Amino acid sequence: xxxxxxxxxxxxxxxxxxxxxxxxxxxxxxxxxxxxxxxxxxxxxxxxxxxxxxxxxxxxxxxxxxxxxxxxxxxxxxxxxxxxxxxxxxxxxxxxxxxxxxxxxxxxxxxxxxxxxxxxxxxxxxxxxxxxxxxxxxxxxxxxxxxxxxxxxxxxxxxxxxxxxxxxxxxxxxxxxxxxxxxxxxxxxxxxxxxxxxxxxxxxxxxxxxxxxxxxxxxxxxxxxxxxxxxxxxxxxxxxxxxxxxxxxxxxxxxxxxxxxxxxxxxxxxxxxxxxxxxxxxxxxxxxxxxx
Numbered sequence: 001x002x003x004x005x006x007x008x009x010x011x012x013x014x015x016x017x018x019x020x021x022x023x024x025x026x027x028x029x030x031x032x033x034x035x036x037x038x039x040x041x042x043x044x045x046x047x048x049x050x051x052x053x054x055x056x057x058x059x060x061x062x063x064x065x066x067x068x069x070x071x072x073x074x075x076x077x078x079x080x081x082x083x084x085x086x087x088x089x090x091x092x093x094x095x096x097x098x099x100x101x102x103x104x105x106x107x108x109x110x111x112x113x114x115x116x117x118x119x120x121x122x123x124x125x126x127x128x129x130x131x132x133x134x135x136x137x138x139x140x141x142x143x144x145x146x147x148x149x150x151x152x153x154x155x156x157x158x159x160x161x162x163x164x165x166x167x168x169x170x171x172x173x174x175x176x177x178x179x180x181x182x183x184x185x186x187x188x189x190x191x192x193x194x195x196x197x198x199x200x201x202x203x204x205x206x207x208x209x210x211x212x213x214x215x216x217x218x219x220x221x222x223x224x225x226x227x228x229x230x231x232x233x234x235x236x237x238x239x240x241x242x243x244x245x246x247x248x249x250x251x252x253x254x255x256x257x258x259x260x261x262x263x264x265x266x267x268x269x270x271x272x273x274x275x276x277x278x279x280x281x282x283x284x285x286x287x288x289x290x291x292x
Contacts, residue, residue, distance in 0.1 A: 004137050009255045015144040017251020018151035022206035023224050024231035024243040025155060030199035032238030032292040033175040034090060034192055036097050040105035042225030044074055044200040047108065048207025049216045050116060056123050056211070063123050063211040064146060070208045071201045078200035079193045086196060087189070112218040122215045147209040154205050155244055158198070162240065162292060171195055175238065175292045223267070227254075230274040236284030240292055246285070 023045060030038050051070040055061045061069075081104060089097045130142040162168035174181045174191045182188055207221065214220065231250050235242025250270055257269030277284065 005259075007136055008138055009259050010252055011138055011140070013252030013255030014248055015141075015148050015251070016254065017248035018148045019206045019210060019247075020224070020227055020231055020251050021155060021244045021247025022151050022209075023203050023228040024235070024247045025158065025240060026199040026201075026203035026206075027225075027228045028232045028235070028238055028240065028243040029158075029202075029292060030196055031232065032240075033171060033195040034086075036086065036090065037101075037229075038196075038199065039098055039101035039225075040108060041200070041203060041228060042221030042223075043105050043108040044078065044203045044221070045207035045210075045224050046112065046216065046218060046221035047074055047077070048204030049211050049214070049220060050112060050121075051204070052208040052211045053121055053123055053216060063125065063208060064150065067150070067205055067208045070204045074204035075197040075201035079197040082193050082196035087192065090192070109218045116218075118218055120215045120217050123211045125212050128212050141213075143212040147213065150209055151206065154202060158202055159240060159244075167194070172292050227267075227270055230270045232284075233274060234277050234284060236286040238292060239284065239286050242284060242286040 023041070026044075027038060027041050030036065030041075048070040051073055052063045052066040055066040055069055056063050085100060085104065086097075089100050125143070127142045131139050132142070134140055162171060170181070170186045171191055171194070173184065173186060174188055174195075178188055181191075206224070227250060228247075231246040232238075232243055234250065235244070235246030250273065253269050253273060254266045258266040261268070
């Protein structure tokens with residue numbers, strides 16, 4: 001592998017890793033605040049893709065301009081699901097939570113298949129094959145470059161929201177000590193709805209960013225959800241920065257695994273990282289950390 005190929009592989013890995021980071025941030029945000037694993041997480045990415053597809057098809061909107069639409073719609077759906085379903089099992093046995101969210105996942109896939117069929121769909125834009133050449137002869141795909149910077153900006157906006165606003169401070173307070181937050185007068189039920197909505201909305205943004213690059217089917221989100229679980233374990237469960245950096249790391253690891261082993265088996269590299277982390281550093285790269 002020469003230097004140019006080495007750098008190109010890193011670039012390709014960072015492009016994919018930025019989407020992994022967005023999905024993992026949504027997953028770790030929900031877990032960090034509510035201590036619940038969202039086993040329907042990938043389906044919200046899928047929903048973001050389908051919303052962008054139909055906004056493009058029916059309204060003629062560029063897929064990247066549909067991001068606010070998919071984020072708002074999925075946020076509202078997530079808040080409703082949290083209020084109507086997830087809230088009821090928060091204090092239940094973890095198995096009940098898993099069964100409920102697997103049921104939500106199955107229901108969402110079934111509804112998408114019923115209304116939109118299981119036939120693969122894709123978006124074609126004028127710039128989908130456009131590339132430009134950078135330093136060292138590196139080639140940058142326009143759609144993937146736009147998706148990368150959009151993912152970076154989305155992650156930064158959410159991070160600043162959590163760190164710099166009163167609502168973000170309330171979310172962090174609940175994640176650190178729910179009973180203490182209640183004593184301070186924070187509406188924990190509202191924070192839970194907001195957090196679940198934000199977590200799935202940022203995941204839907206990742207789905208919208210994928211639409212010019214991926215064909216969509218009702219189960220398209222599941223591989224991304226599996227990888228997101230690997231990422232949050234790598235970056236420490238409930239750690240925002242860990243999820244962000246972990247997504248980029250896994251993206252690069254998969255890119256090199258795909259180069260050497262082939263794209264069909266690159267998931268093996270992610271699973272190997274997952275196993276090694278569980279064996280040798282189960283608390284993740286960032287160690288134990290209470291709250292977001």
